[in-house]
Amino acid sequence: MDRLPLFLDLHKRRIAVVGGGSLAARRIEALARAGAEVWLFATAWSDEFEALRGQYHLGDLGEHNAFFGFPLVYFAFQDGEEPEQPSNLALIARARTAGALVNVADHPGMSDFITPSVLDRSPLVVAISTGGDAPLLGRMLKARLETLIPAGYGRLAALAGAGRAALGDKLANHQARLRFWERIFDGPIAEMVLAGDDAAAHALLDREIADCRPDGSAADDQPVGEVYLVGAGPGDPDLLTFRAFRLMQKADVVLYDRLVDPTIMDRVRRDAERIYVGKRRADHALPQEEIGDLMVKLALEGKRVLRLKGGDPFIFGRGGEEIEKLAEKRVPFQVCPGVTAAAGCSSYAGIPLTHRDYAQSCVFVTGHGRDGPIDLDWSTLLRPRQTVAVYMGLAHLDFLMKEFLRHGADSALPVAVVENGTRANQIVVTGNVGDIAAKAVAAGLRGPTIIIVGEVVALREKLNWYVPKS
Known part of the structure; x- marks a missing residue:
């Protein structure tokens, strides 16, 4: 391990950022979120800094002791400003002489420390570093972890922090405390937090702490599913x-x-x-x-x-x-x-359910009731500039289309039937109210399907993007 990972408490610590470009702005954002007192040293800066007003103070590089009192100094030189230029090397040397640890963006060999890719689920924080050799790889790994660690894990960590003192008073044995937290993190309390019910989770945690046995196990061994x-x-x-x-x-x-x-x-x-x-x-x-x-x-x-x-x-x-x-x-x-099927299948068929020029509303209905086709509210369905998505209607497609016609629909109104939507074997059959039932039979559709009725279906030829694999 070439570098030791550390998590620093920067709350109210004076941290310097040198540079006036996008990278310097991102550094200020991250440091301000960590509670640092950020000082910007730059002769000019981009418009991005307007949105950061109040998050930094302005320093003066002309002062001889500009960097004294700063434990960390970030150098984020703009494009065209090479760190190896004599004037920049002199700035870096001044920071080190002042006792600061230095980070030079994109130059790990010139840096005393590097800034990792951070997955923030505060107070849970995951940092990923490739030692400066492959920062893009670090960002890619962070993106993968984003999918694996829900945002609620930060609240779960905070819940544990709130209960640590009380549990420490109840359980002196380290192994007993570990057993307790293993049970909590893999049980209903954790699920309450991840589902957003923090109040109930806190109340149940208090009871679990009060009632747990000396070995950390639950007082009531009755399983809870x-x-x-x-x-x-x-x-x-x-x-x-x-x-x-x-x-x-x-x-x-x-x-x-x-x-x-x-x-x-x-x-x-x-x-x-x-x-x-x-x-x-x-x-x-x-x-x-x-x-x-x-x-x-x-x-x-x-x-x-x-x-x-x-x-x-x-x-x-x-x-x-x-x-x-x-x-x-x-x-x-x-x-x-x-x-839901209407959203997924329409997207994969290249049919937007709403469109400013064709449909300003969308209605979801089911075409199948307990005893066959249901009696729909046709006055609601046959409104202009509206899309109708019919679930479970394939078996009654012919009946439904005849009902559309009987209640005043234009026989040329576009219709699509999407079978196995979003899957590798997706099939889309398009037509109109007058002929779609026959086309669905000819195509041998068996379901599951979603039926889409409306002018938006005409956009499929232009917007179709998904190519099934089979």
Whole structure:
């Protein structure tokens, strides 16, 4: 290890930045966030510094003792100002003579310290350095960590900080405290914080500290489970949210249906139990009522249950029905939204649901009820300059298009049917209200599909960007 990583407390410390360009401005921003008293030394500076007013003081390079009292000095020379120029080398020497440690941007060999790429989840901070050899690689690694460390981990660290003193009074043994925090960070309290319920997490942490045993274990050994109702999106695993992926890695058992693509199931924790609950139209492997009962049963056994649903669970996904039973039985649960089919499939088909020139509103409806096609509010659907997205309508496509016509729609109104949207086997069939049903039959569409009705469909030829792999 060529350099020792340190985290410095810069609160109210005087730190100098030399330079008037973009890099100097970024240095000031970062130092001000860390609480430093920043002094800018420059003969001229760019317009970017207008937005930084109040975050720095102006210093005078003409003063003989300009750098005295500054433990760190950052040199951020502008393009064309090489650090090796005699005047700049003299400035760097003056800073070192004053007792400061020096950083020269993009010149690690001239620097006493380097500034790493920082992932800020304060008070949790992750720093990545390549020793100045490959700063771009450091930034790329930071970007990957951004996807793995949710923003809520900072609040989780703050929660632990708030409870440290009380736990130290309760548990003198270091191993007991480690056992306690391992249990907290991998349990319901951490999930409360990550879900945004900090108040409940603090209250439960106080109880856990008060009631824990001398070895750090819980006073009540009764397991406490939880249900994660997660939207898996329309199919492309890259559309999973960070939070969805994290919950997929925590689950002990997964309840999934046919709308969840196998590539998404590959991202579930490897050793999790998997239970297929079907949900094909008119052919449910497990009736809706029994799915709710099963989630309650598994959670009461202390298991972390992932209910993985295609699209978004609260948009024609019956997610509300499923968590009603959890609420009745007082089973802890949380809901993670997903990209709904209308948004995902339209985007991958090159069809914007709204457009200033074509559609100023968009309506989501379902084309399938308990006993077949449903009676829609046609006066609402047939408004001008509006897009209609129909979920679960393929089986009744011919009926729906005839109803559009019967209620006054133009037979030339554009329509698209997107099958397996966002997936490698996506198929898009376009037409109009008068002919789309026949075209869908000719194409052999089987579902799952989303039907998009409106003038925006005409933009597909121009805006189509996605090329399926099969």
